[in-house]
Amino acid sequence: MKIEELTIKYPSGFEHAVHMTKEEMEQHIRLMAALKMFELGKVSSGKAAQLAGMSRVEFFEACGRYRVSIFNYPPEELEQEIKKDLETARKVSRQ
Numbered sequence: 001m002k003i004e005e006l007t008i009k010y011p012s013g014f015e016h017a018v019h020m021t022k023e024e025m026e027q028h029i030r031l032m033a034a035l036k037m038f039e040l041g042k043v044s045s046g047k048a049a050q051l052a053g054m055s056r057v058e059f060f061e062a063c064g065r066y067r068v069s070i071f072n073y074p075p076e077e078l079e080q081e082i083k084k085d086l087e088t089a090r091k092v093s094r095q
Contacts, residue, residue, distance in 0.1 A: 001050070008029070027053065030051055030052055030053060031052045031054075031062060033051060034048040034051040034052040034059070035052075035062065035063065035066055038059075038063070038068065039068045039069070039072065041072050045070065
């Protein structure tokens, strides 16, 4: 996997204001960006986990800690998924 680098500007001493080292702050910003992009449906959980520098399981655990739903369906798609699941459940119960 090829790695790109992004540089951001922040106020001098900001890491002290948030009580983190520069390394901790970098990791936290990456996680927050990954969580938000995933929440907005911009990236998959796998891509978000890569950005955050963790496994998908660890990313899902972070989703839980930060109250980000791992079920990112638009309302109309969610309704379709529920209908499919109910139909499947009906078929299984008839067998």
